[in-house]
Amino acid sequence: MIAKKVSGKLKRLVAASVIPLAMMCAQTSHAAPLKIGYSDWPGFVAWQVAIEKGWFKEAGVAVDFEWFDYSASMDAYAAGKLDAVGMTNGDALVTGAGGAKSEMIMLTDYSNGNDMIIGKPGIKSLKDLKGKKVAVEVGLVEHLLLLDGLKKLGMKESDVTLVNAKTNEMPQVLSSGDVSAVGAWQPVAGQAMKGLPGSRPLFTSANEPGLIYDGFAVNPASLAAHRAEWQKFVKVWDRVVSYINDPKTQPDAVKIMSARVGLTPQAYLPFLKGTKLLSLAESKKAYVKADGFSSLYGSSKIADDFNVSNAVYKDHQNVDNYIDPSFVNGK
């Protein structure tokens, strides 16, 4: 009797569940909006201003911004679920080496102090790290930052002992006293220093502007099919940058951005300061082929060498294929 009742109910439940589930799993075809993944790096959160203000509508382009954790956003892009995603130029190479090619059509910023190597009290410079332990997440940008800093002093990676740890756990790693320095980006870096008074940044991305470029990498197929829309998308960026940089409108911009990540505007401002937002005119310079960090090409080449030598991936990537200068040059 009970069994009968239950099975009747079950049948109805099944019927009721199949339809919404089918709807949930249904993938929208790429007819309508451009699907873009973004996460909590200030240069990416900046787009929130354009979303709130309805500037994409004004520009006549339909976009659908999806909020992710940074690594989850790259996974979703690699799985072909997004038209574009915000990532660093180095991570674009890593994602591409795994099979999900992309083209960086615009830059949002370069890290200007937000990435740092932090020494514990008593460590005054990178030189003091000789023979000591340094915790970084191996293969990520802080590792590259450390190598770059050591190279500048004529030191090698073998002069320090690397300890592999998760970036999010660096505050605990630093205050444990087991290592002499850690590498982390904001907001984690700030918490690490707050948690161990007397610790200080030894080397930051402000010492090497252009080591880490951030931008939006687009799926080549989407780029070919929706070229006009992507052009409109890129044009909106200048409005965003001027709104954030103009002292009159900056408080409103910071309010919008901090709300997106759930912080107070005061707490968010320092993170914005460690990011050098690039207008399209400023990006143009980085899109000129050259060696070294002042060019996106040079910076990506260095990242590529780093990735191969650290076995992040096996074969060198052709950096030129990952960069499309035509958009910032307005062609």
Add this chain to the structure above:
Amino acid sequence: MSKARWFSVRAGLSQRRRMILGVFSFLLPLLIWSVVSYVPFVWHPKVLITNPGDVDYLQVDMYVDKAVFADELKNMRTEGKAVPEGIPVNPVYLPAPDQVAKAFYTAFTTAPEQKDMPWLHESLWHSIKIIFWSFLLSSLIGVPLGIVCGAYVPISRLIEPFVEFFRYLPAPAFGALAVAILGIYDGPKIAIIVIGTLFQQILIIANTTRKIDFTLLEAAMTLGTTPFKLITKVVIPGVLPDLYRDQRILLGWAWTYLIVAELIGTSSGITWFITQQARYQHFDNVYAAIMMIGILGLGMDLLLARLGRKLFPWDQSQNKN
């Protein structure tokens, strides 16, 4: 009644005493937590700076090790400068009960800063929906399969070895595959919870089904039932109370996979709140959110237990709770 002994082996307790003990089981951990939080000499390894004095690197609201603070205090005294002031505190990772209680309340009363962001209760509701669909899907496959495995040895030999193997595979590792197949919204999240619960479910239900009294089946077969009727009329009614209890346990199991599942694809639900708050070290909010999950899970389980007593009044073991 009050003369009755508390401790006699396996003897039942009066309703009132059970109540008292139930309340105490919550009060004890809370008491320990309060002692650690409010009694300074128990732990409090850090000093929260209220006035940095003349120490150049100290700031208000900074957490410093006790030893460092003592050193600086001595230094400033010997140098005749302004001494730093501070109060002993626990590390930022262990907020006090009152802070968590306050965070619990404010989390619900604070409006989201942006119009497209969910309120906390909306995030919770989203998480509950994910659990509901996951558990329903898992049960639609797991319960029938488990019952059939429990009833028929050949089917059990065909299905169970692989299921035994698969239940050891870490569900979260299938995240990327789930995103590739099901997109970035709720699909992959539901898939991960289903992977996490389904395989355990098949085995547990199969074992429960195997426990049915064989004389019942013999009697039914002597009376000439068809195999199908044997399952629907004898096996299922026979194991229903136990099966219901298994499902309650498995539902709790599904909850534990929620946090892992919600990290996949777009940020959503209660996990988005927890990870975001943890990143900015608002641990009072983190623990408040964890408590919400606990309260929801336990609340649901108590409801189901009550319902179970209504549904299966003949089953003595349902009343053991």
